[in-house]
Amino acid sequence: MRIIKEEKIEEGASRAIYLLWKAQDNSLVESSVLYIHERPIQWVICLPSSLGCQMGCSICAIPKKMNPRNLSFSELNKMFSLSLELIDTSGQFQVSFMGQGEPFLNIGNIFQFCSLACSQYHNLMIGFSTVGIANGIRELSFKDWASKVKLQISLHAWPPSKRIKIIPAEKKYPIKHSIDESILFAKKVGKKVFLSYAVFQDFNDSESDAFKIARLALSGSFCIKVCEFNPVPCCKYKPSYDENIIKFCKILQSEGIDYYRFRSIGTSIGVGCGQTRMERIDFSDPQSQFPSKIKISF
Numbered sequence: 001m002r003i004i005k006e007e008k009i010e011e012g013a014s015r016a017i018y019l020l021w022k023a024q025d026n027s028l029v030e031s032s033v034l035y036i037h038e039r040p041i042q043w044v045i046c047l048p049s050s051l052g053c054q055m056g057c058s059i060c061a062i063p064k065k066m067n068p069r070n071l072s073f074s075e076l077n078k079m080f081s082l083s084l085e086l087i088d089t090s091g092q093f094q095v096s097f098m099g100q101g102e103p104f105l106n107i108g109n110i111f112q113f114c115s116l117a118c119s120q121y122h123n124l125m126i127g128f129s130t131v132g133i134a135n136g137i138r139e140l141s142f143k144d145w146a147s148k149v150k151l152q153i154s155l156h157a158w159p160p161s162k163r164i165k166i167i168p169a170e171k172k173y174p175i176k177h178s179i180d181e182s183i184l185f186a187k188k189v190g191k192k193v194f195l196s197y198a199v200f201q202d203f204n205d206s207e208s209d210a211f212k213i214a215r216l217a218l219s220g221s222f223c224i225k226v227c228e229f230n231p232v233p234c235c236k237y238k239p240s241y242d243e244n245i246i247k248f249c250k251i252l253q254s255e256g257i258d259y260y261r262f263r264s265i266g267t268s269i270g271v272g273c274g275q276t277r278m279e280r281i282d283f284s285d286p287q288s289q290f291p292s293k294i295k296i297s298f
Contacts, residue, residue, distance in 0.1 A: 001078040004028075013037035017086060023075060027051050031079055031099055033086050041125055043093040045083045047076060049101030049110060055131050055169045059156065059198065061232035062100045070106040076113045089121065096127030098152070103128050104136025111143065118145040129154055129196065131169050132178035141185045151185060152194040152225065153178055157204045158212050166203075166237065183220035192258065193220070198227040199248060205240040210251035217257045224252055224259035 005020035017033040029051050034044040052068035053060075071079075080095065087093055095117065097103035103110050114126050126145070129152040130136060140146055155175065157163040164170040182193040197213060199205045217224055226249055229239040240248075245261070252259045 001075050001082075003082060019083070021079060023051075027069065029071070029100065031083065033083055035087070041092045041094050043087040043089075043091075044096055044127070045080065045087065045094070046096045046099045047079055047083075048099040049097055049103040049106045051100070053101045054105075055102055055167070057131065057154075057169070058166050059200075059229065059232070059235055059237055061235075068101060070101075070109060073109045073112050076109060077116070080113070080117065089123070092123045092125060093121075094125040094127055094150070096129070096150075098127055098129035102131055102133065104130050104133035104140075107136055107139060111139075114145060115143070118148055124148065125150060128152065130178070131167060132173045132175045134173065134177035134181045137178060137181040137185055141181075141188045146185075147189050147191075149189065150191075150194065151182065152196050153182060155195045155213075156198050158209070158216055162204070166200075179216070179220065182222070186221035191221075192223045194223050194225045196225045196227060198229040199240040199245050200229055200237040201240045201244075203237060205244045205248060207247065207251060210248045211255070214252055214255035214257050217252075217259075218255070222258070224257055225262050226252070226259055227262045228264070230264055 001021050001023055003019055004022045005018070007018040009016050014037045015035040019031045019033065021029050021031065023029065029048050031048055032046045034046060035042055036044065048071060050068040050070045053062045054068055095114075097110060118124055118126070125148050127150045128140065131154050137151070140149065140151070143149075153175070154167070155163070156166060160170055160175050163175060186193050195213075195217065197204075213224060216222070226245065228245070229237065231239060249259060249261060
């Protein structure tokens, strides 16, 4: 794995770096490095799990493939080691599998990577974002490094009959099973599980939706991550209005729900949640596919 393009942006006191990688088989994959100033753990290395994704979520720009190639342990390790050169590792930092692909469909390589990385860096935290693979959550809960994990479920709508409209993987991987496993995970490791909820205009931003999510959150040890949707090409769903999101959050607060409002950084360079540049690269143009490396300096 080698970096063939780097791009950065500064947003106030925060920073984002976009990285385009080329594997030995000439495959391309993206990752990002984030410095989020207001967070307790400021540096985040966001790694992909695979080349493409079979989940088919309509709200995500990641290239959809029926049989995506999983990234190998050595590829993940190489991406991690080169990304480390861009961050400050003197304090706590995080590696998040919240990029391209479903991490719990590549648990062999990813769990091997996490085990080694946690043994090498005692100040490392791990983030997992899953569409809802219950077996993966169960296996994760038995790892000796599970206490270092921030687990996030990509929920985005409730009940399941509504969620399946934007996340077709609901049919194969029912979210109710993942909710049950997440409750057990939270009890075992002693920390809350995050339910990620991107708010869409006229789809899941009503008062009724807020009360439904509140009741779900009260069923276990959950924190609601209320996200502003980053629009992607060919997606019919639009970001909700700010006043609707504020009202939504007030209902969660009135119901005693632990929540926080999340805003992506780096959206202008394609590293926001659900974004990708892969579909915008002209693979027929060598200059577009393999641009010169840009030096990163902050």
